[in-house]
Amino acid sequence: MADSLRVASVNVNGVRAAFRKGMGAWLETSGVDVLALQEVRADDSHLAELFGEEWHVLHDPCEIKGRAGVAILSRVPATGHRTGLGTLDAQERIQSSGRWLEADFELGGTPITVVSNYTHSGEVDTPRQEAKWAFLDAMGERMTELADACELVAIVGDFNVGHRELDIKNWKGNVKRAGFLPRERAYFDRFFGARGETIVGVDGSEGPGFGWVDVGRRWAGEVDGPYSWWSNRGQAFDNDTGWRIDYHVVTPALGERVADYRVHRYPSYDTRWSDHAPVVVDYRA
Template identity: 85%
Template sequence: MAETLRVASVNVNGIRAAYRKGMGDWLATSGVDVLALQEVRADDSHIAELLGDEWHVLHDPCEIKGRAGVAIASRVPATAHRVGLGALDAQEQIQSSGRWLEADFELGGKPFTVISNYTHSGEVDTPRQEAKWAFLDAMGVRMDELAEERDYVAIVGDFNVGHREFDIKNWKGNVKRSGFLPRERAYFDRFFGPRGETVTGVDGSEGVGHGWVDVGRRFAGEVDGPYTWWSNRGQAFDNDTGWRIDYQVVTPALAEHVADYRVARYPSYDTRWSDHAPVIVDYTA
């Protein structure tokens, strides 16, 4: 019988608030084996109390209190874990704390690494955007390192960038906003471009491709969405005026083991427990 590992990722927008709104009920019936969380904004004790004894929890809180925070909860304990991106200077490390957590598991007897990633949201022409550029640069460096080290790696979570026009319902109105800037999208052109080959980004820049796979786009095809985040303003959720900014990005070898992909969109606005929906992928050995 094939071994299946179900990996879910979601920006919870504060885990305590998410649980008050019904996250626990969803998790109890989700069948998830590894749960990657972003924007946790809680202490270790809060997470442990909410999730319960059946989960093994790794947590990297943000050094700036009340912000960010990533966690990985799993049915079986990770064999090892690492925190943070190495290619950042001291100040950038502080700004990027609580945003990158790696945990090692196994799939079919082979090492399988899951990374909970919470990329900066950014803001044009501010230090927040500079922090985002530094984080994206460091992510590219780490992606190359990981691809050299192991076959099965999944970087999951809130990347805070819509890569293509398919990924944002109102893309024309957002081309000058952080999250859909041509320069940001060019990073993703390189992330998903052929490894080692020259890639021309949507902004006209040239760089070297990293060769990773966007599971959501490969699985869904050339269609709008499926969106993973909706603004709380107006009727964005009801009208499905969303953004696809939550991804599962994997090494090519792992992409061959994707059995299913879905966005667990909430039945209605009033049943949401976060402004992001969980992204769920089944990996089968």
């Protein structure tokens, strides 16, 4: 794992259910070195049983049993790890449990941090959306801390926001819904804006850019998608009416090391083992 690193991220929508539907077979042929999971919804013992001794497991379950949960599995043990977003107050900290897990590794002798992130889905004009705002605020603060502390950082996972119109097939029908609200998208305008420059968000707000890189958009270019989540309703998957809400968000130095990016879209609806597809990126030393 020292000379290159294949990092995969996927919201498994319950890891035990995903394995029953075929996740294990995918993993065996994936060549993944580090696997970041969201919505694990399981105990440590379940992960140990499913993945076996060849994988080193870090897991932050949600304090509310049966919800959320993030994990990072790796072929070699992490050199350190941290959970939660420390800038949140006592009540908001509970809402970050099972949603943020950092793990440290090495890439070609250089430290690299991988974060498994599961941002709140939110719901307009409800406490769920307030929790999402607090989480996004805390994420921004932590991004600055991470970038200052380590040259190579990848925050991967389910961000539950489609940044641009290219990221959602039916964007016109979702501009007033959580996941594509202008205020949500403005966070991402700043995340990916030039560091230190004043960025005007899609909602008209202004703030400093963070300077991070959206690997998926840089790699794919100005095209629709590639989508990573499809509703189970109707023919969304078959018609590729999806959302790109699963990201690899990386520091500029790591962005220069991307060798390949791909969304492992399932061959057909009935071969899916989650409503999200794995997003896999190869980083070179």
